[in-house]
Amino acid sequence: xxxxxxxxxxxxxxxxxxxxxxxxxxxxxxxxxxxxxxxxxxxxxxxxxxxxxxxxxxxxxxxxxxxxxxxxxxxxxxxxxxxxxxxxxxxxxxxxxxxxxxxxxxxxxxxxxxxxxxxxxxxxxxxxxxxxxxxxxxxxxxxxxxxxxxxxxxxxxxxxxxxxxxxxxxxxxxxxxxxxxxxxxxxxxxxxxxxxxxxxxxxxx
Numbered sequence: 001x002x003x004x005x006x007x008x009x010x011x012x013x014x015x016x017x018x019x020x021x022x023x024x025x026x027x028x029x030x031x032x033x034x035x036x037x038x039x040x041x042x043x044x045x046x047x048x049x050x051x052x053x054x055x056x057x058x059x060x061x062x063x064x065x066x067x068x069x070x071x072x073x074x075x076x077x078x079x080x081x082x083x084x085x086x087x088x089x090x091x092x093x094x095x096x097x098x099x100x101x102x103x104x105x106x107x108x109x110x111x112x113x114x115x116x117x118x119x120x121x122x123x124x125x126x127x128x129x130x131x132x133x134x135x136x137x138x139x140x141x142x143x144x145x146x147x148x149x150x151x152x153x154x155x156x157x158x159x160x161x162x163x164x165x166x167x168x169x170x171x172x173x174x175x176x177x178x179x180x181x182x183x184x185x186x187x188x189x190x191x192x193x194x195x196x197x198x199x200x201x202x203x204x205x
Contacts, residue, residue, distance in 0.1 A: 018130040019049070021186040022138075023175040026118030027156075029053075034121055037151055037174060040137055041125055050124035050196045061115050063189055067108045070101065077104030083160040094165065106167075114169030122190045131183050138176045 024037055042048065066072045077100030084091045092098040095106060125134060139150025142160060146153035152172050163170040177183035 017047075017126045017128060018180070018183075019124060019126045019187055020130040020134050020177045020183040021175075021190060022123040022125060022134060022177075023190075024121035024123070025115065025172070025174055026120060027171040028173040029119050029121060031155070031173075033155060033173065036155075038123070040151060041123075041134065044127075044133060044137060046125040046127040046130055046133065047201055048123060049126045049198070050122075050191045052122050052195065053119050054122060055119050056115055058112055058116065060189065061112045062108075064186065065108055065111060073104035073108065074100045075104070076107040077101055080104075080107055080160065080164055083164060087161045089161070089165075091164075107164075110163070110167060111169045114171075124187060124191055124196060131177055131180050134176050135178070138174060141172060142170065143172050 022037075022041070024034055028034065028037060038048070062068065080103045081091055081098060081100060084094075090098075091103060095103060097103060127133070137151060139146030139152035141152075142158075143152040143156035144159035144161075146156070148154060151174065156171060156173055158171045160170055177186050
């Protein structure tokens with residue numbers, strides 16, 4: 001058998017390890033943090049089963065952010081209003097509206113501009129409790145709330161308060177799947193079956 005057969009591409013089998021998606025965003029790529037971020041996941045024991053550098057198209061990002069769902073848009077708008085309230089700011093005076101749906105549409109626009117501003121590293125990780133472990137290692141979505149030792153806590157200080165005021169996406173280095181269901185959806189969205197690999201890491205035997 002040829003050595004390359006060890007890396008045979010295959011579909012995920014029933015009973016296999018959990019999988020989750022990580023997107024290293026343009027700010028993470030531009031700051032040269034790709035290796036550091038991947039090192040932390042691999043050191044935890046998670047296996048990279050697919051990885052690629054891409055310049056995302058708006059079409060896939062709209063699907064990723066589920067921007068055709070009014071409830072999703074309104075949820076993003078309400079998060080913006082909550083952030084403004086926490087920092088004693090007035091959304092209507094800054095954006096001309098305090099309607100959650102209208103604000104949500106603005107936020108989606110900022111997110112897509114942010115995600116298309118440079119290349120993104122799309123990674124599919126596999127391992128025990130992969131979703132939960134990646135969430136823990138990445139830290140909270142808002143870097144200002146992320147503890148030291150987490151990826152966002154160590155490498156970013158941004159927050160929605162600054163991002164919204166500057167009309168841009170929060171520079172939080174990476175996107176991670178927030179649940180098993182989200183991970184399954186994002187795996188199918190970002191990776192074709194032929195891009196996924198099955199192999200054993202050293203020590204798995």
